[in-house]
Amino acid sequence: MEKETKDLEKLLISNKPVMCEKCKGKLFYKGGGRYECNSCDYFVLDDFGKIKVFLEENGPTPMLIISQATGVEYEIIERYLRKGRLEIPEGSKYYLDCEKCGCSIRYGKYCPDCIKQVAGGIKAVFHEELGERPKHVYNTNMTGKMHYMKGKRGKKD
C-alpha cells in the first residue's frame, strides 16, 4: 500500500504541465487546474482541471466514465474526491462511500456523523477527511449526455 501511494504521488507530479507546447514558454497556474502560457494563447489543463471541466460540462458522472473520457487514472480521480479538492455534484446517482458506515458522501473520507465518532468528540480532525452528504438523493434520469471533452489541450476561444 505504502509503495502504491508513493507511485501515485509521483504520477500526480509528473502530470503537471510546466512548458508551453507551442512556444516553449513558461506556463502559469491560473487556478482550477488550468495553466496558461504567458507569451501565447496556449493553455492546458492538468488532471484536476480535466476532471473539473468534465464535471462542469457533463454533470454527475460515474468515476469510471470520467476516467475513460478524460484519460485520467481512476485512482487519481478518487484521490481528488477523497482529498476534498473535487466534489461530486448534487443530484448525482453516484457518490463516494463513507469509509466507516458506507453512506453516500460527495467528497472526503467520512460522513459528518462518523467524523464525530472517529474524532471522539474532539474537533481535531483533518479537514480533508471530512465529507458531506448529498442533500437530496434524486432519482435522476441519466440521459447519457456523454461526449468527449473538447479542447482539453488547445487554443483559447
Ligand SMILES: [Zn+2]
Ligand atoms: Zn506559449
Ligand SMILES: [Zn+2]
Ligand atoms: Zn459514515
